[in-house]
Amino acid sequence: xxxxxxxxxxxxxxxxxxxxxxxxxxxxxxxxxxxxxxLNTVAKMPEFETLxxxxxxxxxxxxxxxxxxxxxxxxxxxxxxxxxxxxxxxESARAKVLEICRSVNxxxxxKGKTMIGEEIGINDFLFANGIEPVETDLGEYIIQLRGxxxxxxxxxxxxxTQAQVEExxxxxxxxxxxxxxxxxxxxxxAEAREKLRAGFLKADVGITGANFLIADEGATTIxxxxxxxxxxxxxxxxxxxxxxxxxxxxxxxxxxxLLRILARSATGQEQSVYTTFSSGPRRPTGLDGPEEFHVxxxxxGRSAYLGSDLEEMLRCIRCGACLDHCPVYHSVGGHAYGWVxxxxxxxLLTPMLIGVENAKPLPNASTLCGRCxxxxxxxxxxxxxxxxxxxxxxxxxxTPQTERSGLWxxxxxxxxxxxxxxxxxxxxxALFNLAGQRGRLSSAPxxxxxxxxxxxxxxxxRTFQEQWKAKRGARS
Amino acid sequence: xxxxxxxxxxxxxxxxxxxxxxxxxRHGEPAPAKPTPLIPARATAPGVDVVGLFKTQLANAxxxxxxxxxxxxxxxxxxxxxxxxxxxxxVRLSPDARVSSLPWDKAPMVExxxxxxxGKDPTSVTPAVAAVAETGTMVLQSSxxxxxxxxxxxxxxxxxxxxSQIVGTYEDALARVKRGPDGALPRTVNFVTGPSRSxxxxxxxxxxxxxxxxxxxxxxxxxx
Numbered sequence: 230x231x232x233x234x235x236x237x238x239x240x241x242x243x244x245x246x247x248x249x250x251x252x253x254x255x256x257x258x259x260x261x262x263x264x265x266x267x268l269n270t271v272a273k274m275p276e277f278e279t280l281x282x283x284x285x286x287x288x289x290x291x292x293x294x295x296x297x298x299x300x301x302x303x304x305x306x307x308x309x310x311x312x313x314x315x316x317x318x319x320e321s322a323r324a325k326v327l328e329i330c331r332s333v334n335x336x337x338x339x340k341g342k343t344m345i346g347e348e349i350g351i352n353d354f355l356f357a358n359g360i361e362p363v364e365t366d367l368g369e370y371i372i373q374l375r376g377x378x379x380x381x382x383x384x385x386x387x388x389x390t391q392a393q394v395e396e397x398x399x400x401x402x403x404x405x406x407x408x409x410x411x412x413x414x415x416x417x418x419a420e421a422r423e424k425l426r427a428g429f430l431k432a433d434v435g436i437t438g439a440n441f442l443i444a445d446e447g448a449t450t451i452x453x454x455x456x457x458x459x460x461x462x463x464x465x466x467x468x469x470x471x472x473x474x475x476x477x478x479x480x481x482x483x484x485x486x487l488l489r490i491l492a493r494s495a496t497g498q499e500q501s502v503y504t505t506f507s508s509g510p511r512r513p514t515g516l517d518g519p520e521e522f523h524v525x526x527x528x529x530g531r532s533a534y535l536g537s538d539l540e541e542m543l544r545c546i547r548c549g550a551c552l553d554h555c556p557v558y559h560s561v562g563g564h565a566y567g568w569v570x571x572x573x574x575x576x577l578l579t580p581m582l583i584g585v586e587n588a589k590p591l592p593n594a595s596t597l598c599g600r601c602x603x604x605x606x607x608x609x610x611x612x613x614x615x616x617x618x619x620x621x622x623x624x625x626x627x628t629p630q631t632e633r634s635g636l637w638x639x640x641x642x643x644x645x646x647x648x649x650x651x652x653x654x655x656x657x658x659a660l661f662n663l664a665g666q667r668g669r670l671s672s673a674p675x676x677x678x679x680x681x682x683x684x685x686x687x688x689x690x691r692t693f694q695e696q697w698k699a700k701r702g703a704r705s
Numbered sequence: 706x707x708x709x710x711x712x713x714x715x716x717x718x719x720x721x722x723x724x725x726x727x728x729x730x731r732h733g734e735p736a737p738a739k740p741t742p743l744i745p746a747r748a749t750a751p752g753v754d755v756v757g758l759f760k761t762q763l764a765n766a767x768x769x770x771x772x773x774x775x776x777x778x779x780x781x782x783x784x785x786x787x788x789x790x791x792x793x794x795x796v797r798l799s800p801d802a803r804v805s806s807l808p809w810d811k812a813p814m815v816e817x818x819x820x821x822x823x824g825k826d827p828t829s830v831t832p833a834v835a836a837v838a839e840t841g842t843m844v845l846q847s848s849x850x851x852x853x854x855x856x857x858x859x860x861x862x863x864x865x866x867x868x869s870q871i872v873g874t875y876e877d878a879l880a881r882v883k884r885g886p887d888g889a890l891p892r893t894v895n896f897v898t899g900p901s902r903s904x905x906x907x908x909x910x911x912x913x914x915x916x917x918x919x920x921x922x923x924x925x926x927x928x929x
Contacts, residue, residue, distance in 0.1 A: 255907070255908075258907065259908055262908055274745060274747070275745075275746070276743055276745045276746065279743055280743060280745075282740075283740045283741075283742065283743055286737060286738075286739075286740040287739065289737040290736075290737045290738060290740070292727075293724065293727055293737050295720050295723075295724065296717055296720045296721055296724065299717075299720070300717075308887070308889070309889055309890075315712045315713035315716050315717075316712055316716075317712050317715050317716050317719070321712055365915065366905070367903045367905040367906070367915075368903075368905035371905065371906075384904070384905060384908075386905050386906075387908075389907075390907055391906055391907035391909070394906050394907070414906045414907060414909045414911060417906050418906060418911050418913070418914060419913075422913070422914065422915060425915065426824065426915075429824075429915075430823075430824055446889075447889075448890055448894075454902050454903060454904075454914070455901055455902070455903050455914035455915045455916065456857050456901040456915040456916025456917070457915040457916075459853070459856070459857045459893075459895070459916065460857050460858070460915055460916070463853050463854060463857065463893070464854070474716070479739060481879055482742050482876065483739070483742060485742060485744075485875050485876060486742050486743070489745065496904075499762070499765070499840045499898075500766075500896070500898040501898065502766075502897065502898050502899050502900070502902060502916070503896070503897060503898075503916065504895070504896035504898075505893055505895050505896070506890060506893065506894040507892065507893050508889065508890050508891075508892060508893075509892060510892070511892055512849075512885070512891070512892055514849045515847060515848075515849065515852070516800075516820065516821040516849065516852035516854075517821045517847075517852040517853055517854045518847060518892045518893065526716070528719065528720075532716065532720045532722075533719065533723070535720065535722075535723020535724060535726065535727060536722075536723045536724065536725070536726025536729070536730055537726065540723075540727070
């Protein structure tokens with residue numbers, strides 16, 4: 230039903246991505262933008278680092294009181310005339326959405342961007358059941374037409390070049406004049422606006438995600454730049470909100486903390502264009518808005534990680550900053566990760582959601598350079614958590630045998646200092662002699678993966694421990 | 706109640722099991738307390754020119770601004786805005802008195818109607834709850850007189866506020882939202898920071914994705 234993950238083929242996916250010219254062009258453009266834009270904006274907010282601390286503490290508090298805040302949220306939604314549906318997994322969430330759609334004989338559904346919707350594969354499911362889902366976020370619309378998954382949490386079509394968008398629109402919009410000029414990107418956007426406007430006005434149901442659920446107000450929050458989410462939730466008869474359990478926040482005042490760090494981290498804007506709080510259906514004397522308001526609360530395996538060494542990943546507010554700053558993501562893009570979430574946070578979430586045995590390479594697809602942690606608005610220690618996944622893989626014998634043997638051998642040596650020193654001394658001298666005058670090796674035992682593409686800088690003849698000892702001696 | 710008892714029970718049980726694991730891992734330390742929110746000094750520090758900051762931030766968000774002396778000047782300002790930009794001289798007004806009771810007969814060239822939008826209005830004119838200086842954000846709410854469709858469907862959105870509605874922070878603005886008799890928020894509260902935009906095509910920032918392509922703010926010196 231849902232998209233079949235190819236996360237276990239990360240190596241092959243990455244090799245393909247490196248050779249994919251349009252993808253590399255698109256990634257090159259994205260790289261130029263994201264880092265500097267965020268820096269410029271953050272520099273204008275002296276309290277930014279403190280707000281990150283508060284964001285982290287707030288999320289930790291919520292995660293420790295999740296039952297309390299979810300129950301409070303449920304009661305507030307009911308008090309405002311809305312409904313809350315608790316769905317432990319993707320299957321029950323899909324069934325609930327279909328049931329609501331069928332209750333009004335819905336034929337088309339418009340959708341705002343929702344990552345949890347991608348996670349549970351709602352589009353394919355609705356389509357298979359005779360209901361047409363129409364993505365309305367421009368990026369999501371582009372990838373829906375192309376039959377792809379998002380390659381970035383907030384820029385789902387980041388991998389698509391302008392020329393490819395034109396190609397896609399020409400293929401999809403066959404009712405328009407084939408000779409029309411689409412060279413200007415603005416004309417592409419105007420065409421999508423026109424096409425989707427018709428969709429907004431005829432849809433029976435609108436589905437959005439939620440950036441936050443406000444517990445004491447019973448309100449859901451979406452943050453967008455396009456305004457598509459607002460049209461999605463205002464025009465149809467029914468508004469369905471898909472939200473994972475960790476999205477709840479105690480109050481509007483707490484949501485403001487996260488709103489002040491979200492856009493700055495995500496797009497480098499001081500604020501996104503539209504932030505909307507929605508609660509309940511249209512009021513009895515209201516002039517517009519939906520007649521029904523449903524919140525589908527989804528767990529999908531998250532609660533099992535509460536109180537674990539991976540719990541901190543549940544602080545994520547889906548800004549995408551870790552993707553924008555990751556050298557691995559910059560090189561291979563999002564699709565190499567093989568499922569819905571990509572980049573550093575994807576390497577943490579994917580094993581949780583589809584099982585670590587189906588995403589073996591992801592926790593290892595990182596140099597642990599720490600850039601992700603340095604920009605995460607809620608300070609998730611991503612490198613530490615990736616190591617925790619690696620440890621789980623090792624203890625569950627998921628790590629490949631050669632790697633396991635290597636680690637076992639290293640551990641054996643490390644626990645025997647005399648032997649360790651002797652062997653590293655021999656190794657350091659051997660490599661030094663092997664490299665000769667050049668000081669570099671074009672091949673080395675057990676290192677062909679490295680030397681196939683570049684030289685290996687040789688050792689300097691003495692081990693670190695030897696040099697350390699010599700230096701300390703010199704100083705005293 | 707349409708909540709599924711079993712799903713709800715299972716989720717709550719699983720969450721509570723997780724919370725008890727957290728307690729075990731803390732070894733007697735207290736659970737993390739809720740931190741006190743921090744409001745940035747940008748718009749609250751003593752001596753800050755809130756109105757000046759609002760104007761700067763409004764421009765940064767790519768909105769446009771006009772200032773008039775009294776509410777009687779608003780219709781002419783709207784007519785001028787439409788004419789200068791070559792927009793159709795037709796506006797859809799919020800039924801709210803702050804906008805619908807303006808002396809529209811002073812701008813006879815502009816055709817007015819009021820009510821929600823069905824997607825055929827080139828320009829809307831609406832009031833606001835407040836305008837926020839920290840990021841140049843308009844705070845709007847749904848009510849009997851202020852339908853949300855006017856904030857999103859038209860190509861141009863004109864917001865009319867009184868200068869006294871300019872506040873420093875989001876928190877100040879939220880305190881001015883008119884709540885229902887039970888204290889509930891209205892169906893929708895919108896924070897709008899500039900016109901609609903997208904960078905989804907080749908990372909090129911383009912204005913006017915789905916919502917209004919222009920956001921124009923008219924500030925009235927006196928009351929509305």
